[in-house]
Amino acid sequence: MGYSPWYLPTVVGDSQLRLARSLGRAVTRRLGYSAGATLLDVGCGRGGPTVELVERFGFDAVGVDLVPHNVRTARGNAEQTDRTADFCVGDALSLPVTTDSVDACVVVDAAQYVSDTAALFSELTRVTRPGGVVAVSDLVRTDPDASEAALATFADAWDMAVPQPTAALRADARRAGLVDIETRSITAGSVARFRRWADLFLAAVGTPLGHVAERALSREGIDLDAVVEQVAATRPALDAVGHAVLVGRVR
Ligand SMILES: C[S@@+](CC[C@H](N)C(=O)[O-])C[C@H]1O[C@@H](n2cnc3c(N)ncnc32)[C@H](O)[C@@H]1O
Numbered sequence: 034m035g036y037s038p039w040y041l042p043t044v045v046g047d048s049q050l051r052l053a054r055s056l057g058r059a060v061t062r063r064l065g066y067s068a069g070a071t072l073l074d075v076g077c078g079r080g081g082p083t084v085e086l087v088e089r090f091g092f093d094a095v096g097v098d099l100v101p102h103n104v105r106t107a108r109g110n111a112e113q114t115d116r117t118a119d120f121c122v123g124d125a126l127s128l129p130v131t132t133d134s135v136d137a138c139v140v141v142d143a144a145q146y147v148s149d150t151a152a153l154f155s156e157l158t159r160v161t162r163p164g165g166v167v168a169v170s171d172l173v174r175t176d177p178d179a180s181e182a183a184l185a186t187f188a189d190a191w192d193m194a195v196p197q198p199t200a201a202l203r204a205d206a207r208r209a210g211l212v213d214i215e216t217r218s219i220t221a222g223s224v225a226r227f228r229r230w231a232d233l234f235l236a237a238v239g240t241p242l243g244h245v246a247e248r249a250l251s252r253e254g255i256d257l258d259a260v261v262e263q264v265a266a267t268r269p270a271l272d273a274v275g276h277a278v279l280v281g282r283v284r
């Protein structure tokens with residue numbers, strides 16, 4: 034959210050919006066309040082979820098992202114809204130934030146870019162005060178027998194870490210000091226939808242419908258061949274990839 038000038042929340046961004054809201058609700062439920070609670074949105078991208086968390090829940094939010102261009106865009110996007118969020122450049126593994134200083138941290142679909150989830154959870158629990166809440170969405174491996182090569186190709190195509198099972202994520206979170214950990218699958222609303230979309234897309238390539246898509250993508254400066262290559266590289270692993278949310282309280 035916040036990436037595309039033709040972003041339509043109800044069409045392409047709906048599931049991401051619902052994800053941001055569901056993390057906001059999870060944090061609110063655990064904290065017992067949201068208005069004025071300090072919240073760090075780690076890997077905030079171009080700020081769509083951060084702004085949503087401020088506007089809908091009243092969090093006092095700061096978004097942090099590794100990519101300066103994203104942070105600049107997030108600031109610009111936030112200026113269009115009534116209530117503001119702050120943004121800064123920073124690494125999820127070395128956050129520019131004092132120890133025990135925030136009430137909550139959320140990571141909305143950025144954890145999959147961090148291969149060392151143990152280090153990620155350690156950093157999240159360092160900056161979140163005792164009793165505070167950490168809520169993370171991440172891609173997970175759902176099939177222990179899945180092809181390692183397919184998963185590696187998937188990760189490479191998206192510049193991501195190879196997904197690990199939810200149990201491994203929980204173990205890293207627990208070792209970092211999270212308690213009352215809950216995990217739930219949100220695969221049906223995201224990866225499963227992408228799976229169906231990928232099948233339709235790959236079937237349409239080379240047909241008249243594909244040519245329409247090609248023209249639309251090229252108007253946006255996107256090369257259809259590169260998209261086809263990425264989706265095709267992704268598809269074999271998709272049956273073994275899920276999407277999960279983990280929420281816990283800092284001990
Ligand atoms: C898929 S985007 C999600 C952005 C945003 N949370 C959203 O849902 O719209 C992942 C973001 O994570 C950021 N990211 C990746 N690795 C990071 C790291 N080590 N520290 C901070 N941000 C990171 C990327 O720059 C990117 O903006």
